[in-house]
Amino acid sequence: MKENISVSLKNVESFISFEEILALAQQSVMHLDTLNKGTGPGGDFLGWMSLPEDIRPQLERIEKVAERLRSISDLTVIVGIGGSYLGSRAVVEALSHSFSSLRKDKHHEIVFAGQNLSEDYLSELLDILDVRNYTVVVISKSGVTTEPAIAFRIIKNHLEKKVGKKEASERIVAITDSKKGALRPLADANGYETFVIPDNIGGRYSVLTPAGLLPIALSGIDIRMLVEGAASMQAVTRKNRDASTNLSLIYAAARNLIMRSGRTTEIMVSYTPKLHYFAEWWKQLFGESEGKDGKGIFPAAVDFTTDLHSLGQYIQDGQRIMFETVLSVTEPKRELRVPKEEDNADQLNYLSGQRLSEVDHNAEAGTILAHHDGNVPVILLTIPKLNEYYIGQLFYFFELACAVSGYILDVNPFDQPGVEAYKRNMFALLNKPGYEEAGRLLRERLK
Numbered sequence: 001m002k003e004n005i006s007v008s009l010k011n012v013e014s015f016i017s018f019e020e021i022l023a024l025a026q027q028s029v030m031h032l033d034t035l036n037k038g039t040g041p042g043g044d045f046l047g048w049m050s051l052p053e054d055i056r057p058q059l060e061r062i063e064k065v066a067e068r069l070r071s072i073s074d075l076t077v078i079v080g081i082g083g084s085y086l087g088s089r090a091v092v093e094a095l096s097h098s099f100s101s102l103r104k105d106k107h108h109e110i111v112f113a114g115q116n117l118s119e120d121y122l123s124e125l126l127d128i129l130d131v132r133n134y135t136v137v138v139i140s141k142s143g144v145t146t147e148p149a150i151a152f153r154i155i156k157n158h159l160e161k162k163v164g165k166k167e168a169s170e171r172i173v174a175i176t177d178s179k180k181g182a183l184r185p186l187a188d189a190n191g192y193e194t195f196v197i198p199d200n201i202g203g204r205y206s207v208l209t210p211a212g213l214l215p216i217a218l219s220g221i222d223i224r225m226l227v228e229g230a231a232s233m234q235a236v237t238r239k240n241r242d243a244s245t246n247l248s249l250i251y252a253a254a255r256n257l258i259m260r261s262g263r264t265t266e267i268m269v270s271y272t273p274k275l276h277y278f279a280e281w282w283k284q285l286f287g288e289s290e291g292k293d294g295k296g297i298f299p300a301a302v303d304f305t306t307d308l309h310s311l312g313q314y315i316q317d318g319q320r321i322m323f324e325t326v327l328s329v330t331e332p333k334r335e336l337r338v339p340k341e342e343d344n345a346d347q348l349n350y351l352s353g354q355r356l357s358e359v360d361h362n363a364e365a366g367t368i369l370a371h372h373d374g375n376v377p378v379i380l381l382t383i384p385k386l387n388e389y390y391i392g393q394l395f396y397f398f399e400l401a402c403a404v405s406g407y408i409l410d411v412n413p414f415d416q417p418g419v420e421a422y423k424r425n426m427f428a429l430l431n432k433p434g435y436e437e438a439g440r441l442l443r444e445r446l447k
């Protein structure tokens with residue numbers, strides 16, 4: 001039997017006792033019940049709770065489409081933003097070779113677009129697409145999000161000019177709502193292959209739908225193992241009313257109690273750059289779910305040991321407004337030892353023969369204690385290895401903890417009303433039809 005991820009509160013207990021955490025976790029069982037009954041705020045957005053089972057019948061088709069795109073191209077552009085981007089990028093970056101774009105051996109490459117409005121970024125991508133044999137997966141649940149819509153229009157134009165409209169339509173896959181939005185009719189009119197993001201699953205909870213799984217499968221990662229990992233976490237959390245063994249409830253309770261002690265920023269810490277985008281996914285999940293009605297913990301992230309040489313100073317010694325959640329990986333995939341040198345000119349012989357991971361784990365353990373002593377509570381999450389199975393566990397673990405955390409804060413964890421404010425102003429400044437008067441008022445303010 002495979003292990004599960006583990007949660008240690010050892011470096012929290014001098015700030016908040018385990019009894020207090022357990023008591024709040026026990027109280028939060030009512031939120032778990034509400035989620036399971038679907039009677040709380042956002043109750044029509046709970047499709048993610050049973051996704052590890054519900055997605056299984058679609059896995060074969062996702063794999064087949066990935067295989068077809070891989071067989072006709074050597075690079076796929078994934079167009080999407082927010083929940084239609086971060087989950088797949090998290091997995092692709094975590095499980096691919098760190099230098100895959102420099103590798104000479106034949107492998108399918110994935111690049112991302114539509115996650116910004118940068119003219120330079122997209123122009124430089126087009127430079128690459130000019131000379132590459134590529135396919136496109138466009139992902140937008142609403143089908144009307146400006147950033148991916150613009151990127152898709154530009155890339156679709158490029159592809160149609162390059163290979164002709166008919167062939168382009170065979171090289172494009174669209175993942176969107178079953179009916180709503182502009183992407184669905186566009187896909188139907190052009191005969192694109194499509195997948196559906198179900199109505200009852202919001203963007204940031206959609207990584208185990210085709211929105212996340214097709215890009216992940218395209219990069220050769222085992223989506224069945226990812227889903228199996230998520231299912232194994234679902235089995236020990238979703239219906240588990242014993243708070244002492246329900247990791248999602250314990251984590252939700254711990255972070256909420258720490259916040260009540262005035263530490264309103266949670267920093268996700270990892271010691272492998274491969275988890276950088278996993279932390280980006282996590283930031284979106286918690287930031288969009290909790291940050292509303294003047295409430296919520298601000299989610300931030302650092303890559304250690306890199307950032308120990310920048311933000312480490314602040315975390316150790318600056319304003320005491322934060323706590324850390326360290327995501328620790330026990331065993332790396334590869335083995336590399338510090339070599340011995342006779343002259344010891346760099347004075348590193350005390351490390352010779354040691355694996356780099358031993359050095360890294362000592363940096364991690366030492367930093368946890370130093371930050372704890374600097375008045376920073378540290379929650380420690382450990383996964384045995386960085387692979388599909390444990391990333392699947394982490395997805396479900398955090399999604400459930402986030403939903404419960406939202407209910408503890410008494411907010412709707414499944415909407416994002418605040419995202420509309422920037423869009424309104426952007427549309428107004430761009431003179432989108434219907435926004436003319438708002439645009440005039442904003443331009444006055446910009447004078």
Ligand code: PA5
Binds near residue numbers: 288
């Ligand atoms: O979590 C969310 O709902 C959002 O972050 C969306 O995923 C994001 O805005 C992209 O939306 P869409 O998939 O509709 O283009």
